Amino acid sequence: MVFDLVELVNKSKNGDEDAMAAIVTNFKQLIFTIAYRLIGDYDMSMDICQETFIKAFQNLDKLKNPEKFKTWLCSIARNLAYDRLREATKILPTNSEQNPNPQELHMVEDVVTGSRKRVIIQNALNKLEPRDRLLLTLYYYQNFSIKEIAEIVGITPENVKVSLSRARIKLRKELQGYEEELLS
Amino acid sequence: MKKNSCPEIDKLIANRLNLLADNERRSVENHLLDCPQCQKLMAIESEIDKELSLNFDPRNIEEMVLIRLRLIREFKPRQSWISPVLAILNSILIMVIVFFAGILLTEIWMKVVQYMTPAFLTGKSVTLISLMSIIFLSISILFGFRKIGLKYINF
Numbered sequence: 001m002v003f004d005l006v007e008l009v010n011k012s013k014n015g016d017e018d019a020m021a022a023i024v025t026n027f028k029q030l031i032f033t034i035a036y037r038l039i040g041d042y043d044m045s046m047d048i049c050q051e052t053f054i055k056a057f058q059n060l061d062k063l064k065n066p067e068k069f070k071t072w073l074c075s076i077a078r079n080l081a082y083d084r085l086r087e088a089t090k091i092l093p094t095n096s097e098q099n100p101n102p103q104e105l106h107m108v109e110d111v112v113t114g115s116r117k118r119v120i121i122q123n124a125l126n127k128l129e130p131r132d133r134l135l136l137t138l139y140y141y142q143n144f145s146i147k148e149i150a151e152i153v154g155i156t157p158e159n160v161k162v163s164l165s166r167a168r169i170k171l172r173k174e175l176q177g178y179e180e181e182l183l184s
Numbered sequence: 185m186k187k188n189s190c191p192e193i194d195k196l197i198a199n200r201l202n203l204l205a206d207n208e209r210r211s212v213e214n215h216l217l218d219c220p221q222c223q224k225l226m227a228i229e230s231e232i233d234k235e236l237s238l239n240f241d242p243r244n245i246e247e248m249v250l251i252r253l254r255l256i257r258e259f260k261p262r263q264s265w266i267s268p269v270l271a272i273l274n275s276i277l278i279m280v281i282v283f284f285a286g287i288l289l290t291e292i293w294m295k296v297v298q299y300m301t302p303a304f305l306t307g308k309s310v311t312l313i314s315l316m317s318i319i320f321l322s323i324s325i326l327f328g329f330r331k332i333g334l335k336y337i338n339f
């Protein structure tokens with residue numbers, strides 16, 4: 001079956017639940033990945049992921065151009081995640097290197113089938129600005145154009161590449177000392 | 185130890201992101217061909233890239249999203265053009281009711297005052313008490329109606 005996004009969006013506007021389910025299936029990995037990379041917590045990301053779709057379906061009438069559904073959806077996820085970050089800065093694992101939270105590590109391993117490398121990368125990501133985390137996530141998630149990334153992150157398209165390399169270099173610095181583990 | 189001629193890690197990363205000018209890119213790539221240290225750095229970079237390219241799966245959330253949407257829809261009436269119109273009519277109605285209720289209450293209060301005012305209350309304090317009670321009543325009526333309005337009309 002061909003995935004016709006515009007048709008599915010229009011059907012969802014009329015409350016077609018099969019169409020909605022198909023949209024969720026198609027975008028859930030993307031939205032969950034964004035949420036998880038931004039928040040670093042499995043349960044909270046799960047929550048944001050569901051809320052993103054609920055909010056999107058509730059406000060579908062406001063989306064004038066169904067072609068833009070993907071970037072629009074990502075922006076909803078971004079806003080929800082940013083809100084959550086603002087609300088809960090205290091419980092976020094920003095200092096997990098010095099004080100690793102075993103429960104959190106377990107969750108990270110659980111989500112991504114138990115790799116130490118994944119924990120190291122996510123902990124380093126958590127030390128970057130949310131904007132940089134979002135930028136890297138979108139860049140490495142396939143099929144985003146520079147223009148789309150710029151729109152979701154809220155920067156100009158000309159700025160994407162420079163900001164991206166800066167974010168990537170920052171990440172590299174946060175990973176200093178973990179080189180051997182990353183190569184193992 | 186790094187050789188002196190080794191490019192900065194920033195440059196190596198920029199090269200991976202295709203950000204270098206042609207001549208710079210060529211020199212970095214030539215260097216990489218025969219520098220084991222930089223090759224190792226690049227191997228680390230590619231591990232990082234590999235990890236960053238992972239997608240995570242939230243498993244089956246479709247049913248949950250649909251259930252939550254159904255619940256929300258049951259408790260919230262569908263929005264349409266009628267809602268704002270009803271809201272405006274509702275406010276006008278409230279204003280009219282409050283206005284007439286105010287007049288009525290003033291009349292009643294005046295009658296009560298006329299027959300029941302003790303001698304020690306002067307005309308001035310009676311007027312003040314009347315005014316205050318009218319304001320309080322108006323506010324409570326307004327809030328009462330607003331609450332009813334909110335229940336039936338989706339603002």
Ligand SMILES: [Zn+2]
Pocket residue numbers: 187189190191215219220221222223
């Ligand atoms: Zn070198």
